[in-house]
Amino acid sequence: MKFLFCIILSVFAMGMTAGHPHTGSKKDKEPEMNKYINNLIRQMTVEEKIGQLNLISIDGSVMTGPVTESATGERIAKGEVGALLNIMSPPKIRELQDAAVKNSRLGIPLLFGMDVIHGYNTVFPISLGLSATWNPESIEKAARISAIEASAQGVCWTFSPMVDISYDARWGRVAEGNGEDPYLSSEITKAYIRGYQGDLTQNDQIMACVKHFALYGAPEAGKDYNTVDMSRMRMFNEYFPPFEAAVKAGVGSIMTAFNDVEGVPAAANEWLLKDILQQRWSFNGLIVSDWDAVREMTVHGIGDLQEVSARALNAGLDMDMASQGLSGTLKKSLAEGKVKISDIDNACRRVLEAKYKLGLFNNPYKYCDTTRVSTDIFTAAHREEARRIAAESFVLLKNDKELLPLGKKGTIAVIGPLADNKPNMLGTWSFGANLYSPVSILEGLQQQVGNHVTILHAKGSNLTYDKELEDRVSLNWGTLYKHFDRDNRTDEQLEAEALEIAGRADVIVAVMGEAAEMAGEGASRTNLDIPDAQKDLLKKLKATGKPVVLLLCAGRPMTLTWENENIDAILNIWFPGTEAGLAVADVLFGDKEPEGRLTMTFPRSVGQVPMRYNYRQTGRPPHADGRIVPYVTGYIDETHLPLYHFGYGLGYTSFKYGEVMLDKKEIDAKGTVTASIEITNTGNRSGSEVVQLYIRDIVGTVTRPLKELKGFKKIRLEAGERKVVSFTIDAEMLKFYNNRLEHIFEPGEFEVMIGANSNSVSSSIFRLL
């Protein structure tokens, strides 16, 4: 009776709709949210609750007529939809929101999600490139601009950041991640979340979604979506840290992975979702599946749609992206006792809380301010940041005889299928951008050199010889992108033109590498070379005897052994985004220097992957100098060493590192050691350096990595200037998960290493008592 009275009272108070929550102080926000949502849930039918768990995809352009007359409009009005993704039209978003707010019984607003991964209209370098800046501030800025642009067009939820650790360059999705190191990736993850979410009270901040929980970056044989299997100790030490960092940073939502973990697909894995996320890390945000992943569990072979949907809900999944398994089956499962109403309520509550935290109950049209479309998108200021950050992400891999920077003089032949290609500059996942908005490399160089330089251009080759591969790869994103711009001329004609202009030039700039669609989702490769058509051309360019600069476009570490031996200078520019050509010109001509450092190890050959710097010691370690020795960890036909180490990258000046100095040789668990090193700019121009701190736990109760990144500082030094860089080390930084999953440090000796990359360090030892 008392219960009924409460319901009547609250329904009365809310006027039978979602109503407007009060905006209170931070302290009373949470109880107020709970009260508001409890009231709402009490009014909801089972169907409406299940509807909130339904994230659907429709192509906005398909609905040419009014939303209300469409099937989607009807479903929204019936309360069968909680959120939509990938609607690219702001007016359509407003109409859909109208349908929810005005035509559904309780007027609950919708969430609008989108893969805003490395920019929206203004596109930044692919995420792997962003990570190469080693600059969380720049990454926060890129995320902030992405949020401004996306929110101006109705998007309030981005499916980013992707923080899957991966050591496997075959896996195409490394393009979307932060590289191989858990510490660096955690720092970057926090930066993305600060940039996207801020405090969420503003209409230009959006909810982030960290993904893909978990282990998605470790598929067997590097095949996307493949089975994963590993020890829990490894999960905790290597794959979970960026996710835990995201939770601590207050990320609003988490997306589950496609793969299974210990035999249970992530979307129905109770250990991952409840034990780890909710209990161990106290995550109380929204858990969403990946695209169609609920239905795909039927294909994994763990039950029919009703069974897998019930399992997902029971495991802690809140929202089903695209498969409509939950919306189609949960009512039946409830009637049959396979799920509990309390679990449906909890999932529904988390969807509603996300909407509440975004302020959508207060103002469902918060993200529908159409005036912002003309002021906040692709602005000069955003593009300027994209140019700056792109330049910051470039990694100089080789620079023989200081060929770079180029002088603004003479004749430059700019050759290669990526030299004057705009769509490829955007890289994977750049839905929001105009394909032809980027400044091509050729255009950028032309704009920057004025009349002092003659620039010649030839395409030289197609991206590959393999038209079938190109067609197959294009199927991934089909009509969206036009990356393989095949030429009508024959290979011979293309090559002849390139060699003719090369003959007239003082220097050749070859712009080559992968097409954007050769990296990213569903784009695993077994061959990490520059495609043959381009490599053959590169060999002929080399044979001209002219100096050659290779500008490499890549979405992953590539095998560049031949290039490293034969090409004078190699600048890795990833997929640099909207301002590609201008950023390249800045660095090529030395107005800026290359500041990027690798965040993934570059192998010498594909047979070496998965490959990483922080591997654990074995009983038969390889020879440190890379020599091939029998009966140790390694190969008989290739060194165990990579081509370019984690953390590697050159600048236009040179630095000399002194010795690591420790202020103490022993500390107890409450103490700290300060490790310092003197760095001198020994070149004749100013330059920046990423000073990297690695630590090795020399003896442990379990085998420990040979080194682990524990800190980094980006410094700038004028020519001749020296600086002492210090890091403070405490016991917390020495913690790891043992095989009982205890997060501990162990007394003993630790080696502190500081240097310019993971392979070039000086070191000293201290003892933890």
Ligand code: BGC
């Ligand atoms: C990807 C996710 C993405 C989702 C929605 C999936 O195929 O794995 O990363 O967020 O699609 O577009």
